[in-house]
Amino acid sequence: MEEKKVIFSGTQPSGDLTLGNYLGALKNWVLLQDEYECYYCIVDLHAITLPQEPKDLRRRTLEVLALYLAAGLDPEKVTIFIQSHVSAHSQLSWVLNCMAYMGELNRMTQFKEKSKKNAGNVNAGLFTYPVLMVADILLYQTDLVPVGQDQKQHLELSRDMAERFNNRYSPTFKIPEPFIPKVGAKIMSLQDPLSKMSKSDKNENGYILLKDDPDTIRRKIKRAVTDSFNKVRFSDEQLGIKNLITIYSKLSGEEIDVIEKRYENKGYGEFKKDLSEVVVEGLRPVREKFEDLMRNKDYLEKIYSMGAKKAEKKAFKTLNKVYKKTGFIPRSYR
Ligand code: ATP
Numbered sequence: 001m002e003e004k005k006v007i008f009s010g011t012q013p014s015g016d017l018t019l020g021n022y023l024g025a026l027k028n029w030v031l032l033q034d035e036y037e038c039y040y041c042i043v044d045l046h047a048i049t050l051p052q053e054p055k056d057l058r059r060r061t062l063e064v065l066a067l068y069l070a071a072g073l074d075p076e077k078v079t080i081f082i083q084s085h086v087s088a089h090s091q092l093s094w095v096l097n098c099m100a101y102m103g104e105l106n107r108m109t110q111f112k113e114k115s116k117k118n119a120g121n122v123n124a125g126l127f128t129y130p131v132l133m134v135a136d137i138l139l140y141q142t143d144l145v146p147v148g149q150d151q152k153q154h155l156e157l158s159r160d161m162a163e164r165f166n167n168r169y170s171p172t173f174k175i176p177e178p179f180i181p182k183v184g185a186k187i188m189s190l191q192d193p194l195s196k197m198s199k200s201d202k203n204e205n206g207y208i209l210l211k212d213d214p215d216t217i218r219r220k221i222k223r224a225v226t227d228s229f230n231k232v233r234f235s236d237e238q239l240g241i242k243n244l245i246t247i248y249s250k251l252s253g254e255e256i257d258v259i260e261k262r263y264e265n266k267g268y269g270e271f272k273k274d275l276s277e278v279v280v281e282g283l284r285p286v287r288e289k290f291e292d293l294m295r296n297k298d299y300l301e302k303i304y305s306m307g308a309k310k311a312e313k314k315a316f317k318t319l320n321k322v323y324k325k326t327g328f329i330p331r332s333y334r
């Protein structure tokens with residue numbers, strides 16, 4: 001039997017998940033789970049590159065896990081685990097840090113944006129964040145990494161670093177490929193269609209949370225920024241409306257031109273009203289399942305405990321090779 005290709009991806013438990021995370025990442029992960037050997041991680045080590053309140057971090061870590069399941073990931077088919085439970089991530093990250101160039105990390109857009117936003121706390125972890133992400137990916141001999149557009153640059157670094165290590169020592173890592181959806185790879189803020197919908201946005205009208213109740217969703221869509229053309233068209237001149245059509249299409253499964261046609265002679269009011277219902281109904285099963293799961297902490301514990309065991313096995317196989325090639329003497333248990 002041919003071996004399945006490996007997929008790895010992760011989400012930071014640094015805020016509540018948005019519709020952007022769902023459409024750009026989660027929804028695709030679910031579609032891939034039958035065909036691939038999948039590892040889906042909750043990257044808590046990454047989250048502390050910005051200050052986190054310990055009790056919020058604990059709560060959100062479980063919430064992200066519950067959302068993975070609520071979105072349709074099946075723990076019998078995929079490995080779901082918490083990054084800090086598998087120490088190989090930190091260990092490989094150190095080795096790779098010693099091979100990463102300051103210059104290449106300095107060019108990372110996410111680092112530049114996040115350090116600008118958090119000028120008072122630009123810690124070394126924020127700078128080396130992409131190297132930890134490289135370690136996540138390379139540990140599992142990953143073929144494909146399904147992410148939103150914003151992560152493309154980090155994926156290029158993963159490929160460069162895998163090649164660097166393989167060339168310096170001998171073939172060790174698979175070279176991973178990004179896997180970015182054609183539509184919905186970058187859902188934009190409802191308040192500013194030039195910046196991406198982000199869970200760390202200060203303005204809560206900019207994003208829709210997966211756990212927002214129906215009235216909140218309706219209110220946020222009603223307030224979404226549009227333009228004065230009053231034409232429901234998928235065009236770069238109308239970025240606000242373009243974003244809303246993308247959301248409509250991704251959630252309803254309808255093609256963009258079908259949606260444009262339906263609203264050809266209708267105004268934004270009617271379009272937004274219908275879109276609200278598409279979003280409310282699209283997210284309803286996710287939210288209901290999520291609330292159910294959060295009442296069952298024992299079950300969640302079982303999932304992350306099983307996940308860590310499965311992930312660890314694969315991760316340490318790679319780490320041991322790396323340690324050996326680097327020149328570390330294997331520990332003796334005599
Ligand atoms: P922040 O917005 O706080 O910087 P984030 O949501 O970008 O965080 P993660 O939670 O780690 O960061 O992202 C999880 C996944 O969701 C990644 O694959 C990312 O590319 C994707 N993603 C995040 N925001 C969007 C968006 N607006 N549109 C499409 N995909 C997104």
Ligand code: LTN
Pocket residue numbers: 008009010011012043046132133136137145147151154
């Ligand atoms: N950096 C990513 C989250 C992330 C990730 C990963 C994604 C950490 N490790 C490995 C894919 C593969 C983000 O901010 N969205």
